[in-house]
Structure formats: C-alpha cells, structure tokens
Amino acid sequence: MKIHEIFPILISQDKIDNHDEIKNEYLGELKSLWWNGYENPTPENSGRAFVHSNPRYFDIFKSISKSIRRHLDLLEVDHEKLLINITKSWVGYADRDTPQLKTHMHNDADLSFCYYITSDETSDKFCFYNPTSWNEPSTGIFEPNEKYRLLKKFNKYNCDSYTVSPKEGTILIFPSKMQHSTLKRKNIEDRYSLIGDVKLCLKPEYHRYAQSCPHPNLWLEF
Numbered sequence: 001m002k003i004h005e006i007f008p009i010l011i012s013q014d015k016i017d018n019h020d021e022i023k024n025e026y027l028g029e030l031k032s033l034w035w036n037g038y039e040n041p042t043p044e045n046s047g048r049a050f051v052h053s054n055p056r057y058f059d060i061f062k063s064i065s066k067s068i069r070r071h072l073d074l075l076e077v078d079h080e081k082l083l084i085n086i087t088k089s090w091v092g093y094a095d096r097d098t099p100q101l102k103t104h105m106h107n108d109a110d111l112s113f114c115y116y117i118t119s120d121e122t123s124d125k126f127c128f129y130n131p132t133s134w135n136e137p138s139t140g141i142f143e144p145n146e147k148y149r150l151l152k153k154f155n156k157y158n159c160d161s162y163t164v165s166p167k168e169g170t171i172l173i174f175p176s177k178m179q180h181s182t183l184k185r186k187n188i189e190d191r192y193s194l195i196g197d198v199k200l201c202l203k204p205e206y207h208r209y210a211q212s213c214p215h216p217n218l219w220l221e222f
Contacts, residue, residue: 010074011128011164011174014067016115019169022060023117030117031192034093043090043195051089052196060194061086064115064171068198071111071173081206083215089196094124100184103129109176109197116193119166123191125183126164126172133160166191 016022035046043049052061065084072079087109101124106112114126135157136142141150142158151158163183164172174180176197201213 009128009175009178010071011162011172011178012067012071012074013164013167013170013172014070015170016063017066018059018063019117022063023169026057026060027117027192030091030194031093033091034192035090037093037098043088046090049088049090051091051194052086060115061089064113064194064196067171068111068113068173081203081209082200082212083203085199085201087197087199089194092191092193092195094182094187094191096187098124098187100124101182103127103179103181105179106176106197110200111173111198112176112196113171113173113198114193114195115171116166116168116191118189119168119191119193120189121165122186122188123166124185124187126166127181127183128162128164128174129179129181130160130162131179133158166193 030051033048033051035043035048040046051057064086068084069079072082088106092114116123133142142160144151199213201215202209202211204215204217207214207218
C-alpha cells in the first residue's frame with residue numbers, strides 16, 4: 001500500500017550558536033527575571049513578559065532570530081523580505097515541585113519559541129497536541145480507554161500528542177496557534193528557559209505584497 005503523508009506540521013529544534021557564552025554571561029541575572037507562576041496566572045500578569053526590551057540581552061535575541069530564519073528556510077520562505085519582531089519574552093523555571101504547564105496556545109503571535117538555557121534528561125518534556133485528527137475514522141476511536149478500547153496501539157497516524165525532550169542549548173520553534181503544555185518529570189536539576197512570541201511583518205519597501213503583515217509605519221493608530 002502506498003501512503004501519502006500530507007501537510008506535516010513543522011516543529012524545529014535548533015542549536016543556539018553561542019549558547020555557552022549566553023549561559024555563562026546571563027544565567028545568573030535571568031534567574032531573577034522569572035515571572036513567578038506561583039503568584040501570577042500568566043507571564044503578562046507579572047509584568048515580566050518583555051525581557052527583549054532590555055538592550056543588554058540583544059545578543060541573545062539576535063541568536064534566536066538566526067534560528068527563526070533557519071526555521072523559515074525549511075518552509076522555503078523568503079525571509080529577506082520580512083522583519084522578525086519579538087513581541088513577548090519571559091524566563092521560565094521548573095524544579096521537582098513546579099506543576100506542569102497547562103495546555104494553551106499563543107493566539108496573538110505567528111511563531112513561538114522556547115530556548116533551553118539549562119536542562120537535563122530529567123527535565124519536563126514539551127508536549128504538542130492535535131485536537132482535531134483528520135485520520136480518526138469514526139468519532140472517539142482514537143480516545144484512550146483502559147477498559148473499552150478500539151485502538152490497539154499508538155503510532156504517528158493516530159496519536160493526538162507528541163513530546164519533545166528538552167536539550168540544553170537548543171531552541172524549539174513552532175506555530176503559536178498550536179496547543180502545547182509540559183509533561184511533568186523528575187526535574188532533578190532546575191530548568192531555566194527563555195520563551196517568547198514572534199510576529200512577522202513585511203519590510204517597508206515590500207508594501208505591495210499582500211502576504212503577511214504590513215510594516216507598522218503604515219498603520220494608523222488611534
């Protein structure tokens with residue numbers, strides 16, 4: 001039987017070029033910028049969702065932007081005509097007592113990223129979800145049920161979730177509208193990450209293009 005695998009979703013995991021320098025130079029101070037999920041429902045509520053606004057961290061986000069451009073290369077996007085705008089960024093933290101992140105998405109951005117500044121093999125996994133499976137032949141067949149189950153085993157055609165193991169020095173890049181969470185593990189060592197959102201827009205000279213978003217200097221603000 002010939003199988004046509006169509007419309008795969010791209011999630012890239014890239015190495016940050018100068019990770020060792022970033023970790024040695026900035027880790028100590030970035031720890032103090034954690035948005036404190038125990039006291040705040042969201043990073044935005046904490047007032048600490050704009051790490052990129054500090055010029056001191058320009059080199060970190062410059063490296064992140066390089067990985068984003070490599071992600072766009074995989075999609076054959078002519079990113080030389082686009083600007084990569086970091087709209088939000090915050091420091092994430094997890095230890096053995098931190099609850100796992102609930103399923104959510106970032107609906108005000110195009111791409112999102114998670115850069116693992118520190119992690120090990122016991123760190124929480126990153127989970128992606130597919131809430132609507134086009135492969136499900138009849139409603140509910142893919143649902144897990146210990147007693148009454150029609151699915152013999154999971155494979156890439158019938159699963160509704162996918163986990164990625166965090167690796168220090170790498171960055172995950174994915175569509176912002178994709179639902180995701182974390183999967184709790186032991187977290188023997190503290191894990192710190194830099195998470196953020198990206199909005200793409202056209203460079204001003206490409207204002208005749210209908211794709212993406214026009215440059216903000218063409219907007220009218222009230």
